[in-house]
Amino acid sequence: xxxxxxxxxxxxxxxxxxxxxxxxxxxxxxxxxxxxxxxxxxxxxxxxxxxxxxxxxxxxxxxxxxxxxxxxxxxxxxxxxxxxxxxxxxxxxxxxxxxxxxxxxxxxxxxxxxxxxxxxxxxxxxxxxxxxxxxxxxxxxxxxxxxxxxxxxxxxxxxxxxxxxxxxxxxxxxxxxxxxxxxxxxxxxxxxxxxxxxxxxxxxxxxxxxxxxxxxxxxxxxxxxxxxxxxxxxxxxxxxxxxxxxxxxxxxxxxxxxxxxxxxxxxxxxxxxxxxxxxxxxxxxxxxxxxxxxxxxxxxxxxxxxxxxxxxxxxxxxxxxxxxxxxxxxxxxxxxxxxxxxxxxxxxxxxxxxxxxxxxxxxxxxxxx
Amino acid sequence: xxxxxxxxxxxxxxxxxxxxxxxxxxxxxxxxxxxxxxxxxxxxxxxxxxxxxxxxxxxxxxxxxxxxxxxxxxxxxxxxxxxxxxxxxxxxxxxxxxxxxxxxxxxxxxxxxxxxxxxxxxxxxxxxxxxxxxxxxxxxxxxxxxxxxxxxxxxxxxxxxxxxxxxxxxxxxxxxxxxxxxxxxxxxxxxxxxxxxxxxxxxxxxxxxxxxxxxxxxxxxxxxxxxxxxxxxxxxxxxxxxxxxxxxxxxxxxxxxxxxxxxxxxxxxxxxxxxxxxxxxxxxxxxxxxxxxxxxxxxxxxxxxxxxxxxxxxxxxxxxxxxxxxxxxxxxxxxxxxxxxxxxxxxxxxxxxxxxxxxxxxxxxxxxx
Numbered sequence: 001x002x003x004x005x006x007x008x009x010x011x012x013x014x015x016x017x018x019x020x021x022x023x024x025x026x027x028x029x030x031x032x033x034x035x036x037x038x039x040x041x042x043x044x045x046x047x048x049x050x051x052x053x054x055x056x057x058x059x060x061x062x063x064x065x066x067x068x069x070x071x072x073x074x075x076x077x078x079x080x081x082x083x084x085x086x087x088x089x090x091x092x093x094x095x096x097x098x099x100x101x102x103x104x105x106x107x108x109x110x111x112x113x114x115x116x117x118x119x120x121x122x123x124x125x126x127x128x129x130x131x132x133x134x135x136x137x138x139x140x141x142x143x144x145x146x147x148x149x150x151x152x153x154x155x156x157x158x159x160x161x162x163x164x165x166x167x168x169x170x171x172x173x174x175x176x177x178x179x180x181x182x183x184x185x186x187x188x189x190x191x192x193x194x195x196x197x198x199x200x201x202x203x204x205x206x207x208x209x210x211x212x213x214x215x216x217x218x219x220x221x222x223x224x225x226x227x228x229x230x231x232x233x234x235x236x237x238x239x240x241x242x243x244x245x246x247x248x249x250x251x252x253x254x255x256x257x258x259x260x261x262x263x264x265x266x267x268x269x270x271x272x273x274x275x276x277x278x279x280x281x282x283x284x285x286x287x288x289x290x291x292x293x294x295x296x297x298x299x300x301x302x303x304x305x306x307x308x309x310x311x312x313x314x315x316x317x318x319x320x321x322x323x324x325x326x327x328x329x330x331x332x333x334x335x336x337x338x339x340x341x342x343x344x345x346x347x348x349x350x351x352x353x354x355x356x357x358x359x360x361x362x363x364x365x366x367x368x369x
Numbered sequence: 370x371x372x373x374x375x376x377x378x379x380x381x382x383x384x385x386x387x388x389x390x391x392x393x394x395x396x397x398x399x400x401x402x403x404x405x406x407x408x409x410x411x412x413x414x415x416x417x418x419x420x421x422x423x424x425x426x427x428x429x430x431x432x433x434x435x436x437x438x439x440x441x442x443x444x445x446x447x448x449x450x451x452x453x454x455x456x457x458x459x460x461x462x463x464x465x466x467x468x469x470x471x472x473x474x475x476x477x478x479x480x481x482x483x484x485x486x487x488x489x490x491x492x493x494x495x496x497x498x499x500x501x502x503x504x505x506x507x508x509x510x511x512x513x514x515x516x517x518x519x520x521x522x523x524x525x526x527x528x529x530x531x532x533x534x535x536x537x538x539x540x541x542x543x544x545x546x547x548x549x550x551x552x553x554x555x556x557x558x559x560x561x562x563x564x565x566x567x568x569x570x571x572x573x574x575x576x577x578x579x580x581x582x583x584x585x586x587x588x589x590x591x592x593x594x595x596x597x598x599x600x601x602x603x604x605x606x607x608x609x610x611x612x613x614x615x616x617x618x619x620x621x622x623x624x625x626x627x628x629x630x631x632x633x634x635x636x637x638x639x640x641x642x643x644x645x646x647x648x649x650x651x652x653x654x655x656x657x658x659x660x661x662x663x664x665x666x667x668x669x670x671x672x673x674x675x676x677x678x679x680x681x682x683x684x685x686x687x688x689x690x691x692x693x694x695x696x697x698x699x700x701x702x703x704x705x706x707x708x709x710x711x712x713x714x715x716x717x718x719x720x721x722x723x724x725x726x727x728x729x730x731x732x733x734x735x736x737x738x
Contacts, residue, residue, distance in 0.1 A: 288503070354663065360726035
């Protein structure tokens, strides 16, 4: 790649000189100069090299840079290097950055509708989510929402269905949720509040300490790979599943809309496919690393892997339906997004319930007995 | 894009002329001529515009052409236009075509190992499959196998977990499989033979007729979207799930290895991301279209959607383990691929069984009651 970039630099300089040199060369330089070279800044919401997330931002930047042979050269700025993590969207909106890599529900202060482009409790699975966004009208609604802020956004991956969380005590029934102080935000936090727990908001850097000291009794994080790195297995014994609160925590990338409108068809095609390739890859990386981590947590650390009981799941599920519907009712556009999301949810469930779900169950029957 | 391609054509012609014109222009044309323009032929194994498969081949070609701004211009030849469908791999091997779009298990006559890069009964799910290929060593083994034939291959999509098939009578227990003539090939066919059914091989174009006339009692195809287009609901009433025989029927694209070795880093990056983007998109397209089709099959056509019973699934599963293990033992390399695939299968199942599967079950409990 390096040599190609050098060649272009050479061409451009040569072209300039030729213009000055006069008529004989006049036919060549113009189109060469017309080949734009863009230096793009990506504001990442992640700490540099944060496994699975920060590395995904770097990989997306590398894809765009390599595929364009350096004509779109993307430099990643980790959280805080250009702007703080929760400001990456605003940075792209204003043009301070050209792209961001983050999570849509962080901008829900602007509109609750952003939640539906990340995940909702008992919502769409990763496969269903991309089906809705690409084919079910999701991207059209997302474009309408993001355009209000001068942004165009895309799905760029997800860590798979999350785990339910770490608890210092067993949760056998809904009654056991009473009085539990759990670190959980957003819709999930609102749900557990309504079944008697206390949702606590703590920065990621302080969660381990809070769980260790007993300031909180439980916490959700991501999945085995990231959770093990946090060390939760050292201070909480019970690891519950599934992650009902975040079945498909989609990560997104956004492009400044003025920049997007200025891109050639080829440049746009590169960004679209780079984002889709990441949407494919990130989930694979997580599933792979979660496998090794889960094995280690259970066999090495003696973590008690537990399914939530049906009465817990039913109560959380019914409550989640209320919480999400109430949030949707806050404004007409969010209601419109919710209606589209839930209409597809009903149709997509039927497919999942006659393919992925019964297959995994059948396989479990055969191999786990 | 058109204007950019024209510009390049212009540049090249201008460059040639300049060379003839002599010294004054000698500094410019060389690098311009050095920018290679490749006209690539993709041999597709699908009928033109075959929904979900033929269209995916076209979309992959379009991604590569657009992202490279026409420097790699890919033209798709549908099944039979360049070579017959089952010969697309050989065509790329020999250089008659530059790329193929097909299914690896069609080349299992060369080595049974190819099966593991498509799907196996009770094998990896789509998410697990890409995890194994990208992170679990699958691609390395695939490269080793394909290189014997001068090919480099990639995952480019899957239609999701398939449906189990259409039956003219109910299959309540394993005994009901006795004497059933079912259209099913490969490992799946071998499995049903061992539980008392007869596996019948019939070209796709003749399946509807065979099922209608009673020449066969049952058939598998793909999933609701493609199956409905075939019209099976008109001649068979019982639609069983899940598709235990093909949990992740991966479609693949291969590149002639001499061509691959000649590509620049940027050209390779385009092909890699185009394939991964397709691996992301195809599944979304199928899940979306399967939703509408399943709804229509059940409510409009009165199809009886049925789960296979546990005793059927257990018998098929145990038999599948034998069939696949026996095939793997045929040669050392296939055994090596099998060992890698199954080691990952054990690890990946644990993740699926504590994330995707229990989540879908919990959601079903909440929404379906």
